[in-house]
Every structure is written in structure tokens, then in C-alpha cells.
Amino acid sequence: MDLQELRSQPHLSCSSISLYLDCSLAYKFRYVDRLKSESVSDALVFGSAIHAVLERFYNSLMIGEVIPVDALVDLWELTWKEHAEGRDIIDWKRGNDFDKGLETGAGLLRAFSQKFEVVDTAIICVEEAFSLTIDGLDIPVIGVFDLVLQDLASGLVTIVDHKTRAKAMPERDANESLQASIYALAAKTNGFRFDDLLLRFDCLIKTKEPKFEQVYTTRSELEIFQVARLIKQVWAGIQAEVWLPNLGSWKCSGCGYKQACQDWMQEGYHG
């Protein structure tokens, strides 16, 4: 099944699980009430546009064609326009705008082009949808692997996730990433040999001098068990309609449901 088909059935996903854990009230607005978001963060739009360019890059590489850096930057300009030009819904962080994004993306892709390497490695898939089932959970968890690589000599499989970030990713973030744990669980339940599995974040870092860095992590059997348990608890919370606003959290400043949240907090107040 492709992603569209998977999405058309009831499911959880990395982003819905993360949203529930960050703020379950925002989860309710988005996935239960299906409210239209009042705004979309510029970082999210930027990340999606970079993903689209890297998808094209690796799809070309899979058939033996390396997109040269200038063509990659041209592709970025087109993609960024498609994603961001004239979209009033984008919530631009201070100092950011369409032109700044254009420049930043070009710089990041130049840094990526200079440093990326795929040597003695097969590209197994690009933007591959997955669905996983967990014992005791009556709903699948779906997602997409950005890129899966296999070392030709050792057979080692690496699941890669592309990230755009303001700062370098500390190893600890990679080791604690819920997304990486879900990917490892998905890989395991989809038949990858677990002992031969690496997870990697390919980070495009928006520092003054743009950087491309790769951060590796792994997951143990115990960590896989724990993430499955966590997902089951999330689903139990959703079914029990446990909606807790995480007021004052980092999530609030970029939240697209501020008005809905304010209204919900005032429900039943007659003062």
C-alpha cells in the first residue's frame, strides 16, 4: 500500500504520537476535531521543501545519476516557490521570510552536495511508506522512511531521516528520539535484521555557515519494547479522550490552534 492508501485508514503515525505527547489537546484539535490550523510554522514548510529536493536527489542517485550542485540549487528555487511563495498561512519567525528561506536552502544544499557520500552502498528505497502492527494495539502505526541504505560488504542497513535544524543535533537527541525508536520498531516488524540496523539523522544545519552532519544511533530490544508500550498508552489515552493542554510549553508559540485552545480553556466559564 502507498502512503495515501495507508492514510485513508484509521492509523497512528510518528507525528500524531509526538503531537499527543507534546500536547494532547492540540492532538484533539488536529486529529479528532480536524480543525484547520490557523498557521503553519516556517520551519515546517522549509523542512518539507528540503525533503522534496532530497527525495528527487536520491531517486536520481538510485538510477545512477548524481544531480550536480547547481541543478540542485535550481531545483530548490522551484520547490521553495511551490511550497512557500504567497502563502499567507505561514508563520514566519522573526528575521525569516521567503527570500531568506531561498538563500538558506541554497546554502544548505551546497553544503550537502560538498559533503555527502554514498560509497559501496546500495540505495534500498527512497520515501518508502511503512505500516506496523503492535501486539495488543488495534490500529496500525504508519510512516515513511526517507532513505534506506545497505552496505554492500557487511549487509548493514541504515535508515536515514533528513532533518533541517537551527543547531547541530546532540547525540543524546538522536539516542532519545521517539521517531528513531518507531523506525527501529517498524524495521523490525517489517523483516529487517535487527542486529544489523543503524539509524541516522542527516542534518542540514542552518548556522551562519550552513553545515551538513550525520548523527548515528541504534536501538536495543528493550528500547523497542518500551516504545511499543508507550504507543499503546498513547492510544489508550486517545480512546479515553484524555486531552491535556500543555500550556506554557515550547509548543505553544508555534501552535496553529491558539484560538481553539483559548476557547476550550474558557468553556463553561460564566464569570
Ligand code: SF4
Ligand atoms: S496553545 Fe499550547 S496548550 Fe494550547 S493547544 Fe496549542 S500547544 Fe496545546
